[in-house]
Amino acid sequence: MKLWITMFVVMVIIVVGGLYLENSILKTTNQISHTLNTIKDAVRNDQWSQALQSLDGLTERWSKLKETWSPFIHNHDLQTFTLHLARLKAYMETAERGSALAEITNLELQLIEIQQQEILSLKNVL
Amino acid sequence: MLITLARTLFLYTLVMITMRLMGKRQIAQLEPFELVIAIMIAELGVIPMQDRDIPLINGVIAIATLLFVQVTFSVLSLKSIWFRSVLDGRYTVVIANGMIQETEMRKARYNLDELLEQLRLNSVFDLEDVEFAILETSGDLSVLLKSQARPVTPEDLQLKTEYEGLPLVLILDGKVMKTELEKAQLSEGWLRTELEKRGVKGPPDVLIASLSTTGKLFVQPKERQRLRKA
Numbered sequence: 001m002k003l004w005i006t007m008f009v010v011m012v013i014i015v016v017g018g019l020y021l022e023n024s025i026l027k028t029t030n031q032i033s034h035t036l037n038t039i040k041d042a043v044r045n046d047q048w049s050q051a052l053q054s055l056d057g058l059t060e061r062w063s064k065l066k067e068t069w070s071p072f073i074h075n076h077d078l079q080t081f082t083l084h085l086a087r088l089k090a091y092m093e094t095a096e097r098g099s100a101l102a103e104i105t106n107l108e109l110q111l112i113e114i115q116q117q118e119i120l121s122l123k124n125v126l
Numbered sequence: 127m128l129i130t131l132a133r134t135l136f137l138y139t140l141v142m143i144t145m146r147l148m149g150k151r152q153i154a155q156l157e158p159f160e161l162v163i164a165i166m167i168a169e170l171g172v173i174p175m176q177d178r179d180i181p182l183i184n185g186v187i188a189i190a191t192l193l194f195v196q197v198t199f200s201v202l203s204l205k206s207i208w209f210r211s212v213l214d215g216r217y218t219v220v221i222a223n224g225m226i227q228e229t230e231m232r233k234a235r236y237n238l239d240e241l242l243e244q245l246r247l248n249s250v251f252d253l254e255d256v257e258f259a260i261l262e263t264s265g266d267l268s269v270l271l272k273s274q275a276r277p278v279t280p281e282d283l284q285l286k287t288e289y290e291g292l293p294l295v296l297i298l299d300g301k302v303m304k305t306e307l308e309k310a311q312l313s314e315g316w317l318r319t320e321l322e323k324r325g326v327k328g329p330p331d332v333l334i335a336s337l338s339t340t341g342k343l344f345v346q347p348k349e350r351q352r353l354r355k356a
Binding site for chain 2: 001072
């Protein structure tokens with residue numbers, strides 16, 4: 001019975017931790033999505049320095065997030081997002097609007113992928 | 127490379143602890159649901175071990191969940207006969223009063239070859255000798271022989287026998303088992319004297335020494351000690 005109680009406590013920690021992680025991922029990805037929209041608007045209006053500034057802030061935030069999330073989320077998804085961020089920066093530095101907008105779309109899709117993979121839904125369970 | 131090594135060591139330790147917590151039964155004695163959980167736990171340990179892209183925590187959570195399920199089922203099995211029968215199934219009487227129960231055997235999808243094989247494994251070669259045979263939930267066959275075919279016991283011969291308990295192992299691979307000595311209310315000094323009487327220098331030269339309930343000390347020196355003597 002002692003073992004069962006210990007395992008029950010462990011399971012409660014896992015469930016609470018899982019819900020907290022899910023909530024945190026949803027909240028953070030929504031914030032990142034918002035930043036990406038700001039960058040997208042700046043790129044559309046050819047405001048490259050403002051867009052680059054926002055992207056630098058996002059890259060810095062992402063590197064910290066990557067470390068926090070790597071024990072829980074598939075490393076492949078995190079690496080793909082990092083790769084798209086690096087490519088977006090390169091396109092923005094050379095002011096390639098079309099490619100930069102395409103990379104932003106890639107980032108948005110990747111973000112949705114991360115979000116959906118971590119949500120407790122019937123689709124994910126099955 | 128080192129990461130794979132570290133992950134493997136971590137997961138191996140985790141799987142070993144989990145298996146240990148699951149209980150002491152051997153694979154052959156596992157109930158079907160326990161066997162399934164044991165296989166799943168081993169498999170869950172291997173997947174994150176091989177694939178570094180999968181976070182280790184995924185394997186840990188899955189293993190912890192299975193352990194929780196197994197422990198919960200075991201607790202419920204202990205408390206409820208109904209749950210136990212749902213989980214483990216029920217035994218099947220395949221031979222009753224010396225007669226093979228065809229219907230029961232068909233229900234258990236248990237054929238005559240399997241019955242004869244398991245009887246032979248129980249050292250029974252003649253069906254005529256069997257009064258009852260029960261197919262246990264673990265798949266083992268328990269056999270009750272007819273009274274005429276059973277080996278003679280001292281009770282049958284009305285012989286008086288002395289109590290025989292478990293012998294105490296006092297030295298194991300050169301090391302004195304102090305707790306066992308305390309149980310027997312004997313001292314290390316007494317043990318050394320007994321060893322000297324048998325021409326053994328001390329405990330480090332002994333492979334195994336045990337004390338029976340009748341007070342008889344069995345000592346087997348290590349090979350090197352025996353060779354030295356020869």
